[in-house]
Amino acid sequence: xxxxxxxQRVKFYQTGTHTVGNRLMDEEARSVQSSIDRSNAIxxxxxxxxxxxxxxxxxFALDAAMRSAEGNLVxxxxxxxxxxFTTPYPETSWQVPWLHSLFGNAPAVxxxxxxxxxxxxRAATKVIAQGGDGGTTDIGFGCLSGMFERNDDVLYICxxxxxxxxxxxxxSSATPPAARTATTPAVxxxxxxxxxxxxxxxxxxxxxxxxxxxxxxxxxxxDLEVKVTRAMSMSxxxxxxxxxxxPLGWGSATNHTILLARLAVESGLFPLFEAEHGxxxxxxxxxxxVPVEDYLKLQKRFAHLFKKGAEDTDRxxxxxxxxxxxxxRFDLLGERTAP
Amino acid sequence: MLKQLEGSAAVxxxxxxxxxxxxxxxxxxxxTHIVEGVGELVKSGELTNCEYINVESEFAAxxxxxxxxxxxxxxxxxxxxxxxLFMAEAVYNASGLGLPIVMTLGNRAIGAPxxxxxxxTDAMSMKDxxxxxxxxxxxxxxxxxxxxxxRLAEELSCPVMVCMDGFILTHAYERxxxxxxxxxxxxxPPYEPVQVLDPADPYSIGAMVGPEAFTExxxxxxxxxxxxxxxxxxxxxxxxxxxxxxxxxxxxxxRTDDAETxxxxxxxxxxxxxxVVDAERENGRKVGSVSIxxxxxxxxxxxxxxxxxxxxxxxxxxxxxxxxxxxxxxxVRMALREAPHPVHTVIAGLGGRPITxxxxxxxxxxxxxxTLPDVTFLSLEKAVVEREVARSADMRHxxxxxxxxxxxxxxxxxxxxSNVS
Numbered sequence: 001x002x003x004x005x006x007x008q009r010v011k012f013y014q015t016g017t018h019t020v021g022n023r024l025m026d027e028e029a030r031s032v033q034s035s036i037d038r039s040n041a042i043x044x045x046x047x048x049x050x051x052x053x054x055x056x057x058x059x060f061a062l063d064a065a066m067r068s069a070e071g072n073l074v075x076x077x078x079x080x081x082x083x084x085f086t087t088p089y090p091e092t093s094w095q096v097p098w099l100h101s102l103f104g105n106a107p108a109v110x111x112x113x114x115x116x117x118x119x120x121x122r123a124a125t126k127v128i129a130q131g132g133d134g135g136t137t138d139i140g141f142g143c144l145s146g147m148f149e150r151n152d153d154v155l156y157i158c159x160x161x162x163x164x165x166x167x168x169x170x171x172s173s174a175t176p177p178a179a180r181t182a183t184t185p186a187v188x189x190x191x192x193x194x195x196x197x198x199x200x201x202x203x204x205x206x207x208x209x210x211x212x213x214x215x216x217x218x219x220x221x222x223d224l225e226v227k228v229t230r231a232m233s234m235s236x237x238x239x240x241x242x243x244x245x246x247p248l249g250w251g252s253a254t255n256h257t258i259l260l261a262r263l264a265v266e267s268g269l270f271p272l273f274e275a276e277h278g279x280x281x282x283x284x285x286x287x288x289x290v291p292v293e294d295y296l297k298l299q300k301r302f303a304h305l306f307k308k309g310a311e312d313t314d315r316x317x318x319x320x321x322x323x324x325x326x327x328x329r330f331d332l333l334g335e336r337t338a339p
Numbered sequence: 340m341l342k343q344l345e346g347s348a349a350v351x352x353x354x355x356x357x358x359x360x361x362x363x364x365x366x367x368x369x370x371t372h373i374v375e376g377v378g379e380l381v382k383s384g385e386l387t388n389c390e391y392i393n394v395e396s397e398f399a400a401x402x403x404x405x406x407x408x409x410x411x412x413x414x415x416x417x418x419x420x421x422x423x424l425f426m427a428e429a430v431y432n433a434s435g436l437g438l439p440i441v442m443t444l445g446n447r448a449i450g451a452p453x454x455x456x457x458x459x460t461d462a463m464s465m466k467d468x469x470x471x472x473x474x475x476x477x478x479x480x481x482x483x484x485x486x487x488x489x490r491l492a493e494e495l496s497c498p499v500m501v502c503m504d505g506f507i508l509t510h511a512y513e514r515x516x517x518x519x520x521x522x523x524x525x526x527x528p529p530y531e532p533v534q535v536l537d538p539a540d541p542y543s544i545g546a547m548v549g550p551e552a553f554t555e556x557x558x559x560x561x562x563x564x565x566x567x568x569x570x571x572x573x574x575x576x577x578x579x580x581x582x583x584x585x586x587x588x589x590x591x592x593x594r595t596d597d598a599e600t601x602x603x604x605x606x607x608x609x610x611x612x613x614x615v616v617d618a619e620r621e622n623g624r625k626v627g628s629v630s631i632x633x634x635x636x637x638x639x640x641x642x643x644x645x646x647x648x649x650x651x652x653x654x655x656x657x658x659x660x661x662x663x664x665x666x667x668x669x670x671v672r673m674a675l676r677e678a679p680h681p682v683h684t685v686i687a688g689l690g691g692r693p694i695t696x697x698x699x700x701x702x703x704x705x706x707x708x709x710t711l712p713d714v715t716f717l718s719l720e721k722a723v724v725e726r727e728v729a730r731s732a733d734m735r736h737x738x739x740x741x742x743x744x745x746x747x748x749x750x751x752x753x754x755x756x757s758n759v760s
Contacts, residue, residue: 089552104398108406112361113406120411
């Protein structure tokens with residue numbers, strides 16, 4: 001992480017926890033959520049499940065974007081949980097102008113909105129598009145790649161909960177190996193999702209040489225805010241991929257939403273990095289590496305790996321190798337930059 | 340100003356005169372020259388304040404138009420055939436959201452077998468998607484309908500599809516009167532959206548609607564189409580005041596006054612049919628024709644009145660509902676549900692098959708003689724089809740149909756060739 005991020009200026013362990021109090025920070029670096037001027041872009045009363053990571057991530061991302069845009073923001077949404085739980089009309093949680101068209105076209109719709117804003121003399125209005133992993137890595141992939149290739153002036157945020165949760169937990173191209181979903185059930189010789197497949201959307205985004213790509217999780221919401229703010233300061237196509245825990249789909253306790261997102265990072269399974277114009281510019285180092293078991297064991301979708309007396313050590317080791325490969329690739333255990 | 344132009348170029352110029360603010364382009368034959376034409380006008384600076392966006396698919400083309408329209412911009416795109424099917428989900432979405440996008444459809448067949456030539460299967464596939472569908476008879480009308488389409492779409496907040504026959508119109512060079520910018524500006528006011536994404540007045544568009552309100556929303560979409568039945572002739576008449584010519588409207592009856600047989604058709608084939616009508620009138624036959632310009636909304640009452648007094652109706656259509664017969668004919672029958680006339684279906688021009696005056700004249704003769712079947716396939720190679728049916732009945736592994744028919748057509752005798760009209 002660079003010096004200008006708030007995270008590096010304060011040592012987290014000062015407080016004895018992984019969190020840092022806003023009180024320790026400079027006023028301008030404090031969380032958007034701590035301000036009475038926060039926009040409540042997604043206000044309370046929505047229908048997300050208890051412990052929903054997507055509701056949390058979207059709220060922080062949108063409020064940070066609203067602060068950057070000084071309230072001059074339009075949001076486009078793909079079909080999915082976020083769309084459904086925020087707009088059971090006649091109620092809506094959105095305090096920003098919001099458009100939902102289809103499952104697979106949010107990037108293209110956002111391109112159109114941005115073009116309209118320029119032509120209607122409202123070029124200062126910023127456009128965000130958002131979708132889940134299904135809407136992003138699967139059905140919306142073509143439109144997203146097209147938007148990147150044209151470098152359209154849109155910030156796209158993917159809230160990745162690693163499966164089609166809205167339709168009842170089916171596998172997507174972002175579902176991790178061995179995970180149980182409704183379409184990769186925990187039965188047979190190799191229960192759960194297969195190994196060796198899947199799409200790494202942040203790396204694919206980088207391959208388009210767009211101005212900004214970042215990954216984030218709901219374990220570090222301040223980091224998410226910083227990344228959204230940085231993205232909002234740029235123009236052209238920008239992509240942020242946020243890992244969001246789904247207690248329903250992952251079979252996790254609702255009070256483990258933050259913990260699981262942190263373990264995904266600390267195990268190396270979900271590397272945190274930022275890239276500009278196709279090159280990684282910042283990574284977030286792992287402070288205390290944990291074995292992947294610590295992350296997997298808390299989720300029922302991986303329970304078949306830990307059957308009593310029949311632990312699937314081979315596949316747990318394979319997942320560990322994935323985490324280690326990430327750590328090597330992004331140098332996640334390297335020297336932490338001094339504040 | 341009168342110009343000698345390709346149909347696509349005429350449409351491109353007409354669209355540009357409507358001052359679109361966002362134009363999305365994706366190539367598909369036979370529509371491509373239109374978006375190329377608009378693109379050149381944008382790039383050269385002739386058409387100002389317009390975003391020309393090259394997208395990666397037709398699905399994206401219409402999706403970008405959806406976003407642009409919801410953002411308050413006048414949006415346009417064009418497609419054909421497979422492209423329309425590829426954007427099908429967005430076609431329904433645009434009308435469901437009530438966005439006044441105008442789209443040209445360069446009518447073309449749908450595969451398999453892949454075929455780039457003209458028929459109306461593409462338009463018929465989206466006939467119930469909630470769009471207004473207008474069919475141009477000539478290139479002049481194609482150009483004029485686009486100017487009317489923007490006004491119609493924006494007055495109703497409903498998307499409009501202007502259908503023009505692929506190649507027959509899109510690629511044909513003929514004389515077209517292209518209006519001046521002043522004339523078009525006088526006819527078409529700036530787009531004033533009924534809903535727009537605006538941070539100063541934020542609301543949500545595209546929320547889920549459950550059983551408690553869905554029927555009402557759909558009813559209002561139907562009602563909008565019924566409103567268009569009044570608005571289309573109204574706009575046609577204002578258009579005539581400004582531009583001095585008849586274009587558009589719901590139906591165009593031709594020599595129907597005392598006609599016993601009336602042909603009904605859509606698009607450019609009406610030119611051929613009118614020539615047959617004229618020729619057969621010379622021979623003393625009481626025949627007329629009706630060209631349907633507005634297919635959606637379908638002008639039930641106007642069509643009923645236009646066909647009143649005829650003894651028989653012959654619908655010549657460039658589409659097929661397999662397992663039923665005609666698509667247009669089924670709609671025409673709805674207009675004549677209380678009338679005693681027979682309504683014959685003639686499936687013609689599929690995949691670009693020429694529709695000749697001779698063929699239409701023969702249909703007229705059989706209709707008058709009472710020998711025209713309920714459903715006829717004009718110029719069908721019956722002997723070839725029968726041999727193929729027999730061949731494939733004899734063996735399980737008979738191979739692909741399309742390729743077998745192509746071979747059989749090539750190998751048929753000269754006498755068989757001359758038998759087909």
